[in-house]
Every structure is written in C-alpha cells, then in structure tokens.
Amino acid sequence: MEKNTIIKRYGADPVEMTRTLLCYAGLADEIGNKNKRIALKPNLVTPTPADYGATTHPEIVEGIIGYLQENGFENISIIEGSWVGDKTSEAYEYCGYRTLCEKYGVEFIDTQKDTFTERDCAGMGLHICDRVGEFDFLINIPVLKGHCQTKMTCALKNMKGLIPNSEKRKFHTMGLHKPIAHLSQGICQDFIVVDHICGDPTFEEGGNPLKTDCVMAAKDPVLVDAYACHLLGLKTEDVPYVKMAEELGSGSTDLERAEIVILNDEGRIIRRLAGDEEDPYEARFAAMRPPLDVSVDIDDCESCSACFAALTAALCRLSEEEQQRLPRIAIGQGHRGNTGKYGIGNCCRGFEHYIPGCPPDEEDIFQALKHTFLR
Secondary structure, rough: OOOOEEEEEEEHHHHHHHHHHHHHHHHHHHHHOOOOOOOEEEOOOOOOOHHHHHOHHHHHHHHHHHHHHHHOOOEEEEEOOOOOOOOOOHHHHHHHHHHHHHHHOOEEEHHHOOOOEEEOOOOOEEEEEEHHOOOEEEEEEEEOOOOOOOOOOOOOHHHHHOOOOHHHHHHHOOOOOHHHHHHHOOOOOOOEEEEEOOOOOOOOOOOOOOOEEEEEEEHHHHHHHHHHHHHHOOOOOOOOOHHHHHOOOOOOOOHHHHHHHHHOOOEEEEEEEOOOOOHHHHHHHHHHOOOOOOOOOOEOOOOOOOHHHHHHHHHHHOOHHHHHOOOEEEEEEOOOOOOOOOEEHHHHOOEEEEEOOOOOOOHHHHHHHHHHHHH
C-alpha cells in the first residue's frame, strides 16, 4: 500500500468493512514478522457509546483483531488513556472494550496508570507513556470528528491518549497545535484505520453524530488529517498542527497527489478519486453538518479540552438572545490565582462567581449560566 493512498469502504457492518480494507491493504505483509508486538490505539476519550459520535466503534477494533489473529499475529494489545476529567477504566467498561478483550484474549493497557519518560520529539521534550515503547507496530484507530478548540481531530491528535494527564494539561498551556505536531515525531503511527461511521462534526465528546457509515485506512497520518479537513469543509490551514507536522517530516498534506480508493463489499475498486475531489458518497452529508455557533465573549487562557467542551455544549443550549446577555467568561489554567467576576472550573476559583469542577459538569455550567451569569 502506497503512503499517498487512502482506502474507503461504506456499509452497515463495521467488522466486515474493516476486514475488507485490511485485506486490500495487505496489512499482514506490512507488519511482516508474526512475533511483532502490535498495539491498537482507539479513541476512548470519554465513557460514551460509539454512536454518540466521540469514541471508536469496538466493532472496528474487533475487525482488526480478527484479521490479525487469522493471519497468525497473537501478540496484540489495546492501549489508550481518556481525557483529563474522565477515567479510562470507565470508558473501557461502558464502550464495550472489556467484552472485546475477554472475547479475543487481548490485553488492555490504561495509560492513565502508566509511568512515563521524557523523549526528544524533534527538538521538543515531551512525556510519553512507557508502555508505548514496548510495541513494534502501532495501529491508530481515531474517530474523524470536530473539536471545539482545534476544529478537527483525527489521526495526529489521537496520539494524546498515549501521554500522561499532566502532559495533556501542559499541551494546553503550549497552545495545543505545536506539541501535537511534535508528538508525531515521538510516536510513529505504522497504520491508521479511521472510524468515519458517525463522528460528531462539532464536538470531541460527541452528542451530535453525523452518520456517514464509512471506515478508512491509510499509512500517512498527516495525509489522513488533511483529508479529514477536506471532508469537514475546512482548509488545512484552519488546523495548524497538520501543516506543522508536515514541516517536521511526519507526512504530506498534498491531496492533489493523493489517491482515494473506494471498495465494494468484495474488496474490489468501484471508484478512484484524487484526494481533493469530492467523494459522491460524502456529498449528501455536507449540508447536514451543523454550525457551531457560540457568540459569547470567552476569555480562554490555556483551557483543557474537557472543560472548554463542557462550556461550549452548555452555551449551545442557550438561546441566541440569552447568549448575547452573558458577560465575559474566563476559563483555563492561565487564570489560576487570578480574580474576576465570572469563571469556569477550579482554575477560576478566585473569581466572584465560578463553577467548580475539573472539568465541571455541563449541566452545572448550563444552570449557572442561565440563573447566575445572565445579566
């Protein structure tokens, strides 16, 4: 399989869709030695079902495990760490991964409980969980979805699940984009299977899924993210870490030279497209992508994704007239020790009115906005 190729399969059975992609890609040959230690990295950002639009469908992971075991690969583990504010162990249970691991005899590694070591990532020192270094081949299984801070998240940002919570917080103090790009030099993604079944095009934590019924496979994480931007109606420049990762040598954003291969259920090619062409199977979904419309004045200073997403979700529940009546709201680690009028989360505990939590609950934020913050 060439690095400029992205394979797509549409359908209703994620297990078989995934297996079709892997057979066409020749993944077994890509891995080679049957004794290699293989890590599967899904997205279990929060304990919500996959059809909510935030987490990787366990059926896709099941398709990968089944394919690997049938081809003689037995040293397989699933490795992941949820975002700050949620426990991986809860997502493991709720999202169906305990059942999956027990069925196939696969180890699950919770990186929130792992030790970590600083590694040089193209001139930037980043803490990476130690268990990551034990594997010979990493298969990334992200969800293609929107993000309230970076606008899009897919292959590159999914590697944040392999760093400790303390480093996740630090990423936000660094502005997210630059450390995400440098992380691509610290953790090598050998193969990517993208869950494009029903990712939420607006929120990382889901809640507004857009059903597309597609699974994709590729080798270049930068190309995958450039294509994800294209599918979400974004320019690559709208998500700075994608171009930054290209400049560091982690892949290519050149969609003009990319080839999109669409397969049928027998694994035969039914269409070839250049990466910047419109996929006719995707076109009908474009008009369904809802805008993320929040007009409130937010003083965001190094906020973590979970906290900012909870605030944004609560704001979206307010009417336009109510949003316009809200005062300036502070959020983020940069407000620790500061004082002010209105703040979100424990980092703003010095403010006159603040909503406690790390992160605070969306419902608590909504109630406070509606009954305390409104002018």
